[in-house]
Amino acid sequence: MNSSEFIVNSLEKITLFGVVKWFLVVGLLMYVAFAVVIVRQVKIMTEAVEDDVNGVISLFAWVHLLLAVALVILAIAVL
Amino acid sequence: MPEVYSAQGTKKEWWKELVDGVLEKVGEEPRRAMLGAFCVRPDQRFMTQQEDEEIVLLLRAHPITNLGWVLLVILMLVLPGVILGTGVFAAVPGKFVLVGKLVWYLVTLMYAMERFLYWYYSVFIVTNERLVDIDFENLMFRVITYANLNHIEEPAMVTGGFIRSMFQYGDVFVTTASEKPTIEALGVPWPHKVVDIISRLAEELEKRRERGE
Numbered sequence: 268m269n270s271s272e273f274i275v276n277s278l279e280k281i282t283l284f285g286v287v288k289w290f291l292v293v294g295l296l297m298y299v300a301f302a303v304v305i306v307r308q309v310k311i312m313t314e315a316v317e318d319d320v321n322g323v324i325s326l327f328a329w330v331h332l333l334l335a336v337a338l339v340i341l342a343i344a345v346l
Numbered sequence: 347m348p349e350v351y352s353a354q355g356t357k358k359e360w361w362k363e364l365v366d367g368v369l370e371k372v373g374e375e376p377r378r379a380m381l382g383a384f385c386v387r388p389d390q391r392f393m394t395q396q397e398d399e400e401i402v403l404l405l406r407a408h409p410i411t412n413l414g415w416v417l418l419v420i421l422m423l424v425l426p427g428v429i430l431g432t433g434v435f436a437a438v439p440g441k442f443v444l445v446g447k448l449v450w451y452l453v454t455l456m457y458a459m460e461r462f463l464y465w466y467y468s469v470f471i472v473t474n475e476r477l478v479d480i481d482f483e484n485l486m487f488r489v490i491t492y493a494n495l496n497h498i499e500e501p502a503m504v505t506g507g508f509i510r511s512m513f514q515y516g517d518v519f520v521t522t523a524s525e526k527p528t529i530e531a532l533g534v535p536w537p538h539k540v541v542d543i544i545s546r547l548a549e550e551l552e553k554r555r556e557r558g559e
Contacts, residue, residue: 301456315490316390
């Protein structure tokens with residue numbers, strides 16, 4: 268197989284849903300970065316005022332981050 | 347021999363007596379009302395709080411001001427079911443629909459969390475010494491404004507309209523002599539009580555100053 272055949276074969280393997288999958292994965296990676304920002308922001312917010320619910324809110328932000336990471340893994344594995 | 351006078355004890359507790367007196371005059375006692383939007387003398391602390399400083403009022407916007415985004419979140423939660431029910435995505439593979447739905451619900455969760463955080467952590471604090479306005483304008487931007495009670499002019503409140511009158515909330519504006527002319531608490535419950543407490547605290551502090559204490 269020469270190089271031109273290889274390129275043609277590779278291009279033929281590209282499907283619409285394959286492209287959608289990788290767009291989705293890239294979008295989710297950006298979302299993970301955003302979830303990290305939220306964790307940082309929650310830390311800043313909880314420092315501003317002491318409150319009983321601060322721990323719960325921090326936990327929520329971390330759960331949100333973990334869900335975002337889990338969704339990236341799911342998207343790569345399932346799609 | 348009984349102790350007649352303790353200068354240290356008096357100095358240590360003067361602000362507590364001052365706050366006790368003011369709250370008694372306005373008929374308030376330590377409480378947490380309106381889902382934490384109106385807290386009188388909460389047992390909490392905030393950043394930059396000093397040793398001889400106590401929170402008298404901790405205010406947030408009235409919970410009803412969250413109604414708009416709560417309704418939007420409910421709509422966002424039911425929307426995938428409605429759209430999928432129409433069969434628009436019938437040609438899309440099931441695994442894409444599943445991941446798409448999960449992404450949608452995660453974004454909805456993030457939006458709800460963000461709006462809740464803005465509401466919960468944007469607070470207006472009245473202490474025995476000053477007013478502290480903590481605002482979060484976006485995820486990365488925090489604005490904290492302080493105004494000493496000795497340097498404020500007469501506070502004012504604005505309320506009106508059907509919803510505000512019904513749920514008894516409004517805006518409080520306090521004019522200061524500093525560079526930022528007003529410090530404001532928007533949409534807080536019972537603004538008349540807030541203005542009353544701020545006025546009385548400022549008055550009591552002024553009296554102390556005149557007495558040279």
